Amino acid sequence: MTRQYPVVPVTPRQTVQAIFPDGRAFEAPTGTPLRYFIDAAYPDVEPPVMAAMMDDDLRELTTPVTRDVRVRPVDASTNDGMRIYHRSALFVLIVAVRELFPDVHVLVDHSVTMGGFFCQIEGRELFSRAEMAAIEQRMHEIAQADEPIERERISTKEAIELFRSQGYEDKARLLGYRQEPDISIYTLRGVRDYFYGYMAPSTGCLRRFALEVYPPGFILRLPRRHRVEELAPHRDHPKLMRVFREYGRWLSILGIEDVGSLNQIVHDGRMREIILISEALHEKRIVDIADEIVGQNGRVRLVLIAGPSSSGKTTFARRLAIQLLVHGLKPFALGLDDYFVPRD
Structure with a gap:
């Protein structure tokens, strides 16, 4: 015999519910901003909640809730x-x-x-x-x-x-x-x-x-997500800051001081020109580095090149080696891409 399920007419609800990961549910009038549900569920929480996942979609806390949703808070200890x-x-x-x-x-x-x-x-x-x-x-x-x-x-x-x-x-x-x-x-x-x-x-x-x-x-x-509760003291990195300033000067030479300027260059069909100028600036900097190494009169025996994966370390090493060869030096490039130490 088929089981019977009673179905009766009801008045549509004028409220919505937010269900949190711990199983708690909160109800409020339809259209209530998401932040009020968060404030009710997590009052004065640390780290502060900055946004929320609403049915697996990241949403601002000002988003109005118009239907029943699953909510997971996104606090300042997360990337988002x-x-x-x-x-x-x-x-x-x-x-x-x-x-x-x-x-x-x-x-x-x-x-x-x-x-x-x-x-x-x-x-x-x-x-x-x-x-x-x-x-x-x-x-x-x-x-x-x-x-x-x-x-x-x-x-x-x-x-x-x-x-x-x-x-x-x-x-x-x-x-x-x-x-x-x-x-x-x-x-x-x-x-x-x-x-x-x-x-x-x-x-x-x-x-x-x-x-x-x-x-x-x-x-x-500003704080970092790993330690939201404190401001780490600023540590000066003059070489890194000098690179940023040099990069800014290059962009000024290229006429690309913002993304809008880059879009204009693409629109005008000048990308090949920009690539060639960028390559020339890069090559000039490599020449300067080679000159600096030679100017040390043999005191520099090792040059270390670091950077994330696919950042151009190997290509840079080869181009630097060519410039050193011009000065009569015979560099040997030792790549570590294929060198691994067993974890045990």
Whole structure:
């Protein structure tokens, strides 16, 4: 005999449920932002929750929940969570500088070891230590006020006009090649900006950061995901920073100071020219290294070349060897790609 299952009409629910990995479920009106479920399930948690997986999809905490979902918090100890932390802290920095120095633009140049970003400014000379302290204090005030970071969707054309009016020609150039008709921008204390990726719902979760003068710019120190609860002291790496600056000079020579400029070069069919110039600059640097080695009058017996997989170590070694041969030296390249030590 077939088993009978009673089915009766009911009034549609006006609520949704969020079910967490530990089996707990929370209910709220349909459309409630995800962050309120997270706050109910994990009040005052450390590390701070920056986003959440909603049915296996990463979502911002401002996402409205419109159906029953499985939710897994993504905190700052994860890669995704720490990226959101860093982007949001950069936004706080930009807002603090805008409020204190309205005519200054912050340029985020590159990341630094031990967590953070090297930044430079346009519109004036480098900030003094007292001015940097004032900017950091304003950042902490913004964070402690738990100001909302609001997301809105506007047309790409409107975004281009917005950034051009603010003097951000690099962002205007970048969006000029965007094919989608609209784009998400974020607003904090009246400042509107574009970031490539999700953001925190508000500034209250940004509890650890510091600024440090580092001519010709400054460093925004931020925690790393392995130790969210502390800021590692900045360790100077002058050789690495010198390489970054040299790289910046090369990009300036090539006329590629931002992604929008690179898109323009591709559009104009100049990529082969750029590749040839890049190769020439690289070869010139290898010649300089060879000259420096020869100038040591035999004191250099070993040259070590390190880098991640497929970064060009072997090719670089061969090109350096050729330049040393020009000077009458006979280098021997010893590759370690096929040399392995047994784990036991």
